[in-house]
Amino acid sequence: xxxxxxxxxNKVAVTGGKVTLSCNQTNxxxxxxxxxxxxxxxxxxxxxxxxxxxxxxxDIPDGYKASRPxxxxxxxxxxxxxxxxxxxxxxxxxxxxxxxxxxxxxxxRLTVV
Amino acid sequence: xxxxxQSPQSLTVWEGGTTVLTCSYEDSTFNYFPWYQQFPxxxxxxxxxxxxxxxxxxxxxxxxFFNKREKKLSLHIIDSQPGDSATYFCAALMATxxxxxxxxxxxTVLSVIP
Numbered sequence: 001x002x003x004x005x006x007x008x009x010n011k012v013a014v015t016g017g018k019v020t021l022s023c024n025q026t027n028x029x030x031x032x033x034x035x036x037x038x039x040x041x042x043x044x045x046x047x048x049x050x051x052x053x054x055x056x057x058x059d060i061p062d063g064y065k066a067s068r069p070x071x072x073x074x075x076x077x078x079x080x081x082x083x084x085x086x087x088x089x090x091x092x093x094x095x096x097x098x099x100x101x102x103x104x105x106x107x108x109r110l111t112v113v
Numbered sequence: 114x115x116x117x118x119q120s121p122q123s124l125t126v127w128e129g130g131t132t133v134l135t136c137s138y139e140d141s142t143f144n145y146f147p148w149y150q151q152f153p154x155x156x157x158x159x160x161x162x163x164x165x166x167x168x169x170x171x172x173x174x175x176x177x178f179f180n181k182r183e184k185k186l187s188l189h190i191i192d193s194q195p196g197d198s199a200t201y202f203c204a205a206l207m208a209t210x211x212x213x214x215x216x217x218x219x220x221t222v223l224s225v226i227p
Binding site: 033035040042043044045048058059090092094096097100101103104105106 | 154157202
């Protein structure tokens with residue numbers, strides 16, 4: 001079964017601090033995604049990647065960076081965390097092709113104080 | 114700008130009843146529409162999906178309808194069960210050269226009362 005693992009599952013960060021959220025997938029999928037989930041907004045795409053070494057801006061990239069050092073790993077980086085970035089973050093992976101399923105991790109709850 | 118709009122935001126139905134969730138979208142190039150189901154503490158998981166060349170897809174108690182002319186889709190759950198209580202997201206995708214980017218609606222929190 002497809003597996004996407006996120007770490008940490010919970011994180012409390014200080015305003016202005018650096019935060020790195022990590023994601024690992026064992027599906028050998030080319031595409032990986034970072035979403036944030038907020039009540040009333042659903043899931044919004046932050047960054048995505050088509051393969052190792054590539055990153056693309058999603059719909060709400062401001063304040064976030066991404067890194068895809070390998071097929072399996074995709075990180076989301078908050079260089080200067082702000083309280084507005086308090087949210088639940090989901091990593092997902094999927095293969096190429098129009099109707100392929102996207103598999104999500106269990107999420108990381110980030111609180112910026 | 115929200116490209117995929119979903120309603121209602123929350124819904125309560127009695128066990129055994131029929132649940133109807135709806136979505137509308139703006140971009141006519143979207144051609145694949147999955148519905149995701151999310152339980153508390155979990156990530157979303159694919160429930161059912163439909164391509165723009167179809168108008169209906171059924172999977173057990175779950176049916177999704179697609180209206181290309183009106184740019185609308187819906188999810189029907191018949192004989193709703195307490196175990197169906199979850200958050201449901203519609204999504205839309207425009208595949209570009211095999212690289213996909215899903216756009217999600219705002220979600221509907223469904224509660225099924227025994």
